[in-house]
Amino acid sequence: MNKSSKKPTASAxxxxxxxxxxxxxxxxLAALRAVRNQLYAMPGATVAAMTPADQIKYxxxxxxxxxxxxxxxxxxxxxxxxxxxxxxxxLQTASMNLQHDVSALSDSVKVIQTVNAGxxxxxxxxxxxx
Amino acid sequence: xxxxxxxxxxxxxxxxxxxxxxxxxxxxxxxxxxxxxxxCALSACVTQTIREGTDLSTSGxxxxxxxxxxxxxxxxxxxxxxxxxxxxxxxxxxxxxxxxQRDQAMAALLAEIAQFRAQTLLxxxxxxxxxxxxxSSVKDDAGPAVQSLSDTISKLNVSLGRKQLLTPxxxxxxxxxxxxxxxxxQAEKIRRALRRDAPVxxxxxxxxxxxxxxxxxxxxxxxxxxxxxxxxxKVAAPYANLKQPLDxxxxxxxxxxxxxxxxxxxxxxxxxxxEQLRGVWADIVQGKNDxxxxxxxxxxxxxxxxxxxxxxxxxxxxxx
Numbered sequence: 001m002n003k004s005s006k007k008p009t010a011s012a013x014x015x016x017x018x019x020x021x022x023x024x025x026x027x028x029l030a031a032l033r034a035v036r037n038q039l040y041a042m043p044g045a046t047v048a049a050m051t052p053a054d055q056i057k058y059x060x061x062x063x064x065x066x067x068x069x070x071x072x073x074x075x076x077x078x079x080x081x082x083x084x085x086x087x088x089x090x091l092q093t094a095s096m097n098l099q100h101d102v103s104a105l106s107d108s109v110k111v112i113q114t115v116n117a118g119x120x121x122x123x124x125x126x127x128x129x130x
Numbered sequence: 131x132x133x134x135x136x137x138x139x140x141x142x143x144x145x146x147x148x149x150x151x152x153x154x155x156x157x158x159x160x161x162x163x164x165x166x167x168x169x170c171a172l173s174a175c176v177t178q179t180i181r182e183g184t185d186l187s188t189s190g191x192x193x194x195x196x197x198x199x200x201x202x203x204x205x206x207x208x209x210x211x212x213x214x215x216x217x218x219x220x221x222x223x224x225x226x227x228x229x230x231q232r233d234q235a236m237a238a239l240l241a242e243i244a245q246f247r248a249q250t251l252l253x254x255x256x257x258x259x260x261x262x263x264x265x266s267s268v269k270d271d272a273g274p275a276v277q278s279l280s281d282t283i284s285k286l287n288v289s290l291g292r293k294q295l296l297t298p299x300x301x302x303x304x305x306x307x308x309x310x311x312x313x314x315x316q317a318e319k320i321r322r323a324l325r326r327d328a329p330v331x332x333x334x335x336x337x338x339x340x341x342x343x344x345x346x347x348x349x350x351x352x353x354x355x356x357x358x359x360x361x362x363x364k365v366a367a368p369y370a371n372l373k374q375p376l377d378x379x380x381x382x383x384x385x386x387x388x389x390x391x392x393x394x395x396x397x398x399x400x401x402x403x404x405e406q407l408r409g410v411w412a413d414i415v416q417g418k419n420d421x422x423x424x425x426x427x428x429x430x431x432x433x434x435x436x437x438x439x440x441x442x443x444x445x446x447x448x449x450x
Contacts, residue, residue, distance in 0.1 A: 033351050040218075040359045043367040052221075059222030063232065066215050070235035073348055077242035080341045084249040087333055091252055094327040098259035101319045105266050105312070 029072045036065040183264035183320035190257030197250050197338070201243055204345050208243075211352040212236055246341050253334055256327070263323065266316055277305025353390070361387050 039062050047058055212232065222228050281298075364383040368376060 033355075037355050037358050040355045041362045043363045044218075045363075045367060055221045056223050059219040059225075060228075062215060062219035063222050063228040066212070066219070067228075067231050067235045069351075070212075070232070070239050073344070074235070074239045074242050076344045077239070077246060077341065080337055080344065081242055081245045081249065084246070084334075084337050084341075087330065087337065088249065088252060090330040091256055091334055094323075094330050095252075095256045095259050097326070098256070098263055098323055101323060102259070102262045102266060105263075105316055105319065106271070 025072060025076065029069065029076070032065055032069050032072070036062070036069060039065070180264055180317050180320060183260060183317075183324070186324070187257045187261035187264055191254060191261065194250050194254035194257065197342070198247060200342075200345065201247050201250070204349055205240065205243055207349060207352050208239065209236070211356065214356075243345075246345070249334075250338070253331075253338070256331070260320075260323065263316070263320055271312075274305060357387060357390050360390075 039058065042058075047055060050058065216229065216232060219228070360383075365380070365387055368374065368380055
């Protein structure tokens with residue numbers, strides 16, 4: 001793929017562009033929530049006074065709205081979670097680097113202690129040879 | 131701050147250079163005063179950097195714990211609300227099919243919340259490692275180790291028939307200096323880690339902010355719908371129904387509704403605070419901001435969770 005082909009064309013940018021689809025999803029979700037709230041604002045007594053057919057319509061609408069809201073909310077969370085997953089290896093590497101830094105600090109002390117033990121042994125040997 | 135940091139780095143380099151003179155008792159005697167002054171300056175700079183690392187890691191851990199609590203509250207609320215909605219819409223053309231659809235949709239939402247929780251725990255693991263680096267006991271361990279090493283070298287020198295290199299007092303000073311040098315290395319590691327990891331932590335916090343907006347929007351939506359229902363059934367309907375006398379508990383119901391509405395404003399404030407988190411964090415990493423600002427924001431998120439719990443308790447109260 002050459003460099004110029006990476007530039008978004010007018011036709012490609014229109015329906016699939018994330019920047020435009022996210023606000024659309026947000027406004028769709030807001031609209032669904034508003035309609036659901038209107039149904040919620042009907043007192044139980046009012047719903048109970050409706051004809052059975054209207055009560056079924058009310059129930060169907062509430063069920064459908066609720067399910068669609070859940071699906072859109074899931075999609076919103078999913079989009080960000082996918083971005084998280086892409087970044088996760090970098091964060092894990094950063095975390096491991098910190099662990100190495102901690103190990104390196106304690107290792108340097110261990111080296112000094114080992115050298116000290118070795119020199120102590122040499123001192124004892126020199127003492128015995130005298 | 132940048133100037134102070136530069137001085138800190140310069141001090142650390144000087145400290146390492148002076149430390150390279152170890153073993154030369156005469157040199158140490160000559161350098162005793164400047165050495166003491168340098169140790170004080172070095173110690174102050176280094177302590178500041180290590181304290182910064184400790185504060186950042188502690189705040190980061192507190193932040194991830196606050197988000198975790200928020201996710202607990204969200205999970206409970208979305209499940210409870212969904213159950214209520216299913217009961218309210220039970221009178222439908224296909225209750226079994228609607229329930230199956232709803233189960234699937236809820237499971238998918240909860241899986242995404244769990245995924246966000248897993249990412250938050252990954253962030254927490256980073257801060258835990260940063261804390262381990264900041265809390266390292268290298269200063270306490272390195273000092274006695276080097277002092278012991280210089281004692282051993284002196285003894286070996288005497289055993290080999292040469293003069294004693296260091297007196298016990300000088301050996302003690304070398305140990306103390308070694309402790310400071312080790313602490314300078316520790317501070318430099320913290321500084322380097324913060325610089326090195328700033329982009330990835332910045333990106334993670336930006337995503338956290340974005341996801342928190344989504345999560346708080348879900349919570350606010352559920353509370354808003356519950357409040358609307360509560361007002362319709364317990365406040366508006368009884369008041370408008372002139373055929374029935376008004377229950378004395380009506381006033382309490384209205385008060386409860388008004389109080390809940392007030393709490394929702396607090397949720398808005400907490401949400402706005404969470405949006406600022408990334409910027410504040412970036413400022414702290416660059417040394418432009420006080421750690422207290424971040425603590426305040428974490429407090430706001432905690433307040434968010436407390437408010438959410440309070441709302442839950444209020445709506446669980448027996449209705450008038």
